[in-house]
Amino acid sequence: MTEIMNDQEAAERIAQGVPIMEFEKVCIGFEQHQVLKDITFKVAHGETRIILGPSGGGKSVLMKLANGLLQPDSGDVRILGWSLQKMNQREIFAVRAHIGMVFQESALFDSLNVEDNVAYRLEEEHVDRKEIHERVVEALCFVELEKAIDKFPSELSGGMRRRVSIARAIISKPDLILYDSPTGGLDPITSNTIVELVVKQRDVSHTTSLLITHRLQDAFTMATHRYNQELGHMEKIPDGGIDPSTKFLVLNEGRVVFDGATLELTHTEDPWLKYYIS
Amino acid sequence: MRLASPETYAKSFVAALQEYALLCGRAIGDLFSKPRYLDDIFIQMDSIGVGSLPIVVLTGFFTGCVLALQSATSLKEFGAVNMTGRLVALSMVKELGPVLTGLMVSGRNASGMASELGSMKVSEQIDAMRALGTDPIRKLVTPRIVATVVMLFFLTIISDSCGTAGGGVVAVGLLHLNGHTFFTTAYLTLKMGDVVEGLVKPLFSGFIIATIGCYYGLKTTGGTRGVGKSTTQAVVASSVAIILMDFLVTQLMIGIFGR
Numbered sequence: 001m002t003e004i005m006n007d008q009e010a011a012e013r014i015a016q017g018v019p020i021m022e023f024e025k026v027c028i029g030f031e032q033h034q035v036l037k038d039i040t041f042k043v044a045h046g047e048t049r050i051i052l053g054p055s056g057g058g059k060s061v062l063m064k065l066a067n068g069l070l071q072p073d074s075g076d077v078r079i080l081g082w083s084l085q086k087m088n089q090r091e092i093f094a095v096r097a098h099i100g101m102v103f104q105e106s107a108l109f110d111s112l113n114v115e116d117n118v119a120y121r122l123e124e125e126h127v128d129r130k131e132i133h134e135r136v137v138e139a140l141c142f143v144e145l146e147k148a149i150d151k152f153p154s155e156l157s158g159g160m161r162r163r164v165s166i167a168r169a170i171i172s173k174p175d176l177i178l179y180d181s182p183t184g185g186l187d188p189i190t191s192n193t194i195v196e197l198v199v200k201q202r203d204v205s206h207t208t209s210l211l212i213t214h215r216l217q218d219a220f221t222m223a224t225h226r227y228n229q230e231l232g233h234m235e236k237i238p239d240g241g242i243d244p245s246t247k248f249l250v251l252n253e254g255r256v257v258f259d260g261a262t263l264e265l266t267h268t269e270d271p272w273l274k275y276y277i278s
Numbered sequence: 279m280r281l282a283s284p285e286t287y288a289k290s291f292v293a294a295l296q297e298y299a300l301l302c303g304r305a306i307g308d309l310f311s312k313p314r315y316l317d318d319i320f321i322q323m324d325s326i327g328v329g330s331l332p333i334v335v336l337t338g339f340f341t342g343c344v345l346a347l348q349s350a351t352s353l354k355e356f357g358a359v360n361m362t363g364r365l366v367a368l369s370m371v372k373e374l375g376p377v378l379t380g381l382m383v384s385g386r387n388a389s390g391m392a393s394e395l396g397s398m399k400v401s402e403q404i405d406a407m408r409a410l411g412t413d414p415i416r417k418l419v420t421p422r423i424v425a426t427v428v429m430l431f432f433l434t435i436i437s438d439s440c441g442t443a444g445g446g447v448v449a450v451g452l453l454h455l456n457g458h459t460f461f462t463t464a465y466l467t468l469k470m471g472d473v474v475e476g477l478v479k480p481l482f483s484g485f486i487i488a489t490i491g492c493y494y495g496l497k498t499t500g501g502t503r504g505v506g507k508s509t510t511q512a513v514v515a516s517s518v519a520i521i522l523m524d525f526l527v528t529q530l531m532i533g534i535f536g537r
Contacts, residue, residue: 067409089413096411107406109398121410124313168410 010080010098010175014045018081020176020208021066026075028061035061037254039075043176043210046245048202050219051212053251054276059212060104062251063180066210067099068092080175097121100169100177104184106161108153108168114140115149118167125172139167143197159190166197170205177201179211183218195221196234202245203227216277222246223262250276298493301415305423305489308416318421326387326422327429331436333382338437341374342366342444350453360459366445367464371476375438377524380483383430384516388491391422392512395495396505404496419492427484434480471535475528482523490516 014020019042026039035058043049051059064070065077068084077084079095087095108117115136116123122132140146143163153161162182169177179198183191195218201207203226213219223246228235237243242262250258250265250273258265258273268274282290308314349365395418398404407414442464449455494512498504 064405069405069408093408093411093413096409099409101406101409103402103406103409105402107402109403109406110401120412124410124412 013080014175017045019043019078020045020047020080021210022076022078022081023062023065024076024078026062026065026072026077028058028065028070028072035254036065036072036251039251039254039256041249041256041259043208045208046206048198048209048211048222048243048246049249050222050246051210051249051251052214052216052219052276053257055214057251058254059251060180063101063178063210063212066178067096067101097125097172098175100172100174102162102165102169102177102179102182104181106153106158106165108161108164110153113150113152114145114156114164117153117164118171120168121172135171136167139171140164142170142200143167157190159186159193162186162190162194163197166194166201170201170207173205173207175208177207177209179209181212181214183213183215191215191218192221196227198222199225199234200227202243204229206245219248220262252276297497298489301419301493301496302485302489304415305419305492308413308420309424313416315417315421318417319424322421322425323429325390326383326425327433330383330386330429330433333386334379334433334437335440337378337382338370338375338440339444341378342370342441342446343448345369345374345441346445346448346453350449350455359453359455361463362449362453362455363442363445363460363462363464364467366449366460367442367468368472370441370445371438371468372472373476373524373528375441376434376476376479376483377520379430379434379437380480380487380520380524381517383426383433384483384487384520385513387426388487388512388516389509391488391491392495392498393505393509395492396498396508399496399498400501400504414496419488419496422492423485423488426488427481430480430484430487431477434476438476469535469537471531471537475531475535478531479524479527482527483520486519486523487516490519 021043023039023041026036027034028036039062041049051062053059061070065072068077068087071085079098082095084092084095109120112120115133118136118139119132122135127135136149137146140149143166145160145163145167148156148160148164153164156164166182182198183194186194198209198211199222202209202222211222223242224237225234226237226243227233244261247261248258248265249256252272257270258268265273265277268277345366346362350359350362353359353361353365395404404414407417445464446457446460449460450457491512494508494515498508500507
């Protein structure tokens with residue numbers, strides 16, 4: 001499996017239009033409580049899929065299933081067409097090299113400084129130390145946190161930790177980034193900074209991503225804004241435009257209640273969805 | 279609070295035993311395949327071995343002192359006070375050195391492992407490690423097992439030596455026995471079987487301390503309270519397991535060496 005999940009094969013599959021991620025009839029439960037029921041959706045290359053839904057709806061569980069951190073009770077989760085259920089642990093670790101993840105509470109290693117946290121994956125891959133440092137600085141510049149390179153997680157604010165977590169997720173240039181509530185628990189200004197970083201990653205690197213958020217305004221900001229590389233900041237898409245690569249998946253009580261584009265969501269006739277997005 | 283039925287309790291015990299056995303199996307299996315985290319092994323050796331040196335030296339020394347005092351009092355009644363060295367050496371090398379060192383290292387390091395890994399678990403750092411493509415068992419558990427087994431072996435030798443030296447100090451300084459007689463009888467009484475018994479025990483104790491500490495750490499749930507609970511459980515379980523292992527190994531060694 002380690003041989004088939006190499007970079008060349010992954011690139012070929014992306015070129016053939018194989019979805020980056022695919023959930024097919026996925027079910028999972030814990031202690032007789034069904035958390036996700038018959039979840040089916042696909043995420044195409046370059047797409048940003050925003051996952052919305054009330055708390056306790058199974059969004060974080062879905063994210064962990066996407067990364068193989070949890071195994072479904074039934075159904076299939078496929079990354080670039082390769083089924084995670086047919087892989088052993090060692091093979092799943094190889095797949096994760098293609099996936100970056102930003103955790104809800106950042107999950108930085110508190111005994112390592114910012115540089116070592118961001119460099120973690122490259123250190124594991126035995127990349128040359130000089131190259132590691134250059135790439136860490138590049139990733140930290142992307143999140144505008146290069147001055148904090150020597151600090152420890154305990155010395156950082158919540159927003160800074162999320163930015164370090166984003167730098168750690170993007171440093172290996174993954175094919176897919178999973179953002180688990182990156183703006184959760186942050187003030188509106190800091191949340192906006194994080195959303196801007198996600199939009200920047202989307203528009204500059206065109207990385208496929210899955211993003212959970214509880215804040216509808218963040219979701220719609222992502223759909224209606226773009227990153228202006230010349231001016232170096234996020235701006236509204238002119239003439240009420242919508243980013244075509246940003247799509248939505250709404251979960252309620254463990255089921256998919258919406259899977260589609262921004263305009264389809266805003267013009268929905270479903271009473272619960274109307275209530276939820278109002 | 280509802281009490282668990284005996285059936286539920288038995289099932290959860292068997293499930294925990296199975297999880298523990300799987301963890302041990304995977305951690306040992308990881309020794310034979312790459313990647314190997316040699317840096318982490320040396321860091322753990324420093325933390326577990328060098329870090330535990332003061333308590334092991336002090337415990338061993340004073341145990342030897344007390345042993346000499348107590349045994350000399352009893353031996354004097356039989357006119358066999360010159361056998362003090364023999365009794366101290368045999369007790370330290372066969373029994374007290376390995377067991378007390380195991381218990382001391384367990385108190386210090388099984389708790390440390392359970393709390394460190396438990397904190398990582400509740401703050402999602404273990405999940406982050408897995409998400410970054412690193413197997414936490416390979417990275418965190420295997421180095422701790424190797425480091426504890428190797429370092430406990432040497433710590434036990436140090437403890438035995440300090441205990442015998444402590445006994446010698448008391449014998450000469452307080453009991454006014456002949457130092458040469460003490461150390462000669464101590465040396466002559468030890469046979470190959472005694473030394474092997476004393477050196478096999480720390481290998482098992484080291485494995486028990488590391489695997490139980492890591493097991494409770496990795497199964498921690500319930501925030502900071504859960505970390506505290508795991509830490510306590512790790513120390514209690516590893517201490518009991520060390521004493522049980524001591525009994526079984528002693529029985530085995532008597533069977534093999536006849537003493």
